[in-house]
Amino acid sequence: MTTLVACSHGTRSPVGRQVVAAIVEAVRAELPDVDVRPAFVDVEEPEIGGVVAGVTGPLVVVPLLLSRGYHTKVDIARAVGTRADAVQTAPLGPHPLMSEVLVARLAETLGPEGLRPGDHLVLAAAGSSEAVAAVDVEATAADLRRHVSVPVSVGFAAGATPRIADAVTQARSDGAARVVCLSYVLAPGHFADVVRAAGADLTTAPLGADPRIARIVADRFAAALRESGRV
Template identity: 45%
Template sequence: MEHTAVVLVAHGTRDERGAETVRSLARRVAEALPGQEVALAYVDVQEPFVGAVLDDIMTRHTSVVVVPLLLSRGFHVDVDIADAVAGHPGSRAVPPLGPDPLLAELLAERLRAAKVPEGAHVVLAAAGSSRPVAADDVETVALQLGQLCDGPVMVAYAAGTQPTVADAVAAARSAGAEHVMVAAYLLAEGFFHDRLSDAGADLVTAPLAAGDDGQDALLEVILARLTQH
């Protein structure tokens, strides 16, 4: 690897469960890269923000790669992270974690582990974004997941974008679905994931980074980003 340090950039959360899940993932990355400095930064809610972390880490390194711990493109990737990288020559950003077939496989395995009935309707629940490109990324994951599921897969959002998860679950019920499952396309625990339990589905999967299976899959995606770009 040509870089000498890695900055992981998460969204940030006030939920201590989600914050610890992200910190745990960062520790896994650091363990996998023993010869490099690995730092964790945020774009919202929590500090230190990505610009401040780059200010610090680039006093010790001339080549830094920034990995968005985000699941799609959007404002935080295209503006917050892009601006921070542009202001720090010697740093560069790789694409966010999604879409990626490994994440679709993780979601499918979570559904299989829950013994989801054959033909069940699956609602892929993502965080909303005002940017169409983010919706495109989520639709790509839905297509990937649809190839691994027996029943239909539809996209819905936890906040900010239509349709809502509750609306998608209700629509599936109205269409005659006996079983409706929510596959949580969210990185960690927090406000958005908590809201999914009120959507009326039969099952809500854990956020992606929760559990050893999720951390293993995400670590594989992160290391792939570092070697492929």
């Protein structure tokens, strides 16, 4: 039996920790016959290297991260590289289901009125010094544009430009009557706070423990099993 290691960043936010724990539980419900273990790259324990070392038998590490970046390239890759029977999947995004989650959070924020002419959406991501992270966020934005009828731009809390506040300002300069930040972070914590402080008219909640997040994890796991010849 192949173990699934769900590896998230880690946060000091108690609510953020609860959300990540709920996501792991949702993955267990989605894959009841699979041993699902949490791990973290920073702040929290158990640390990814120790979890990988402690698993008996083959394992698949699914990053509970929204794009490729330093943690997928270095921290997780280093841990996975210590074992020939370990595989690392792509992160949660981009994925077709991610736009559905974002649209659901948007609907919760807008209420029955929904989007209106003059609205502009800023997909507000954490950001990374790794350029590939911005590529992944842009891919998510491109998919999101197929689901909404208003402009979508991107902004980053750190590590890349434009910064979220600058993206909000640019949207207004371009004529937006209302700017909505889509909080493209998994759970409450530092980056969610940065998104909320960016000056948008409205800001959605983080993605949270949406059932579709667990489905993305299950999809990544199944794809890894197929590609490794374990199914």
